[in-house]
Amino acid sequence: MKTILILGAGLSASSLIRYFLENAEENNWQIRVCDRDIELVKSKLNNHPNGVALSFNALEPEQRRPEIEKADIVVSMLPARFHIGVAEDCIDLKTNLITPSYISPEMKALDQAAKDAGIVIMNEIGVDPGLDHMSAMNVIDAIKEKGGNLVTFESFTGGLIAPESDNNPWNYKLTWNPRNVVLAGQGGAAKFIQEGKYKYIPYNRLFRRTEIISIEGYGDFEGYANRNSLSYRDTYGLQGIPTIYRGTLRRKGFSKAWNIFVQLGATDDTYVLENSKNMSKREFINSFLPYHPTDSVELKLRHQMKIDQDDIIYDKLVWLGIFEDDVLSFEKDVTPAQFLQKIIEEKWVLDSGDKDMLVMWHKFEYELKGKKYLVTSHMINIGEDQVYTSMSNTVGLPAAISGKMILNGKIKVKGVTLPIKKEIYEPILEELNQYGIHFIEKEVEI
């Protein structure tokens, strides 16, 4: 019997746990799941005979090491910053490890030690990063195999609301970490290459420099640039490619309205607003507008931001309740970003029965024998419910399948790695098809 240890049983672990349980008997696995909330673990294990609920403090080496030692593989669903400590224990105790997170420089530095220990530390095997790598490399490798010369690679991913649950003017609800939504795009200019030229977009222009993407049957989306597209050149072996661009998808029109908050300074997380502990939404917005003894907050905002009264942007802002007088209560004064987060959490909330939707869209252009071709590859996936969301499925299933492959010896690579090799991504993409996660590729000559 092989032992799988899962650290963390939160939202993103639901589908991962279910996959392991469903395949436990056939593969003779024991699934040990640890979370500080033991009831959460029990609800996810659902009395499965191969499941064991645990509730130790996974952040304490003394508490987790005996469990890691027992296991054949560990899946860390902890916040990304805790992976490194788990990885060091895994190397020490010669236990394989999976994390869905980006490879940090500290993690990368463990490569040789992991190889020496004879283990694999598989990272970036969720949805983004994860499915994006696998689905992109699937096309890139095919183009390279037939001798094509890739000249353009663009890739967009978005965690959105399913069309059947899309009933607000923003066409957006919170299906993932709301703090990340508020802080999206901060921390430095977005960088990419277009036609061989380096291009930079500062935060204050990010939501005005969007690209429109139409997907048949699903309508229009828009993408804004991710912070750094350039690092993917090396990861994907695309050194010298003239155009590389990665971005985040929203429904068309979202960014132009969100940009109002960016311009106001309402997404700033670097300072605390005085007296914000008991501030109304209206006062919050007014703190970013000039003082006037009689002009309304509404007019000042429209004037400062040059929003016509009949602009749909204005309807979106009103719908969010930003001009309302009700007070949001916090335990202590908060940053503008924290205040704004609470405003959106009240409104962009999932109704009962609402489902989420993951959208991924890649565009490739390549040259072959004097002709030029355009390939698009996209995936649209809708969640089952609010436990087995699309986010949970697309993060958890790739990680779980890779776990199976490591345990049954199909993945032989050792060291700190990510799923960009064909022998890894091909079987994973194939199995994901059975779960309704599939990519539609189209190619035309241009």
Next chain:
Amino acid sequence: MKTILILGAGLSASSLIRYFLENAEENNWQIRVCDRDIELVKSKLNNHPNGVALSFNALEPEQRRPEIEKADIVVSMLPARFHIGVAEDCIDLKTNLITPSYISPEMKALDQAAKDAGIVIMNEIGVDPGLDHMSAMNVIDAIKEKGGNLVTFESFTGGLIAPESDNNPWNYKLTWNPRNVVLAGQGGAAKFIQEGKYKYIPYNRLFRRTEIISIEGYGDFEGYANRNSLSYRDTYGLQGIPTIYRGTLRRKGFSKAWNIFVQLGATDDTYVLENSKNMSKREFINSFLPYHPTDSVELKLRHQMKIDQDDIIYDKLVWLGIFEDDVLSFEKDVTPAQFLQKIIEEKWVLDSGDKDMLVMWHKFEYELKGKKYLVTSHMINIGEDQVYTSMSNTVGLPAAISGKMILNGKIKVKGVTLPIKKEIYEPILEELNQYGIHFIEKEVEI
């Protein structure tokens, strides 16, 4: 004979050194001036019998300590971060110290030690900070003395070009550190209070939220908010004041044009531009604009920034040469801010004979016996030439006069301090009148 040690003989020390030399014989002073450039020191001392030129490394305690020990007072014109080491030596060797810089938390922590050593460490005694404190407290104390209740305090300072030398469309030339001009306003939202409400302006709105100020005989200026106006409440004893606002002055129209660089992301100092070592000004601007196979950089900029072809902003940008193909050469790749600095350094340069101008403008509103009054206080000062600039005079003379007052016992206070007490600022403001640095105060009932 008393000994004055001046560390640093750069641009801002010219008037300071001249003042001490002119008053040396009468007061029986020896003026010892140290700079790594001994020729610079000699040129400023001009063979004065009471002057001694030195050239040790003032950043090395072993080299400066014997000189500090010899001195009755030290004036540190070193970059602000080096004051603290000098201050520690001064405490140790019981020598008074003057710096024109803001009191850092580290400096503040030395207060008791300085008192125990029986010395004064006088800070913030240049122009801004310095003259701003003194001229504002002069009005504030007068209002308080007659029982008035101050409700508004606004204060603006700008280092500009004199009207007779003002011959470019920006009405601006570099009369001070160009790096500070490029980075102005960065590092966090501007904060102030208006009518009892806290107000915040993010960097991307800073140059659009200006206030117009007209000064009789000198025309229109505009002020943009400084980063933190609130700290002055405590310094000036204005706790509870409904409106407090501090800002930086430019000629009207400057900010709207400068804002184009802010919006583009061209003032960003947080990352290095790829291939910028040998990049043309045109390529630099294009790196912040979308790719297009045929549209010109000019049109893309006008379109993105919504600048009409006949807008004066556009003339300003063209005048700066930003669309030109000439390559700016750097030793290595630079940040956008560093690249932009080189562009402005080429154009906003002082011609021979050009003079600078310091402008300071305060506005006060107070209530007394049921009536409301408006007081303005302003200073306009024009430099003598490019050595004895207005910046040098307004920084150096207050510091020098305070030095005289410390040496002759008129300033009795000990510890780490700044010039906000009447017994300090009043004689300094009075003596500054003789040097053409004077404030014009006006009061009206409103």
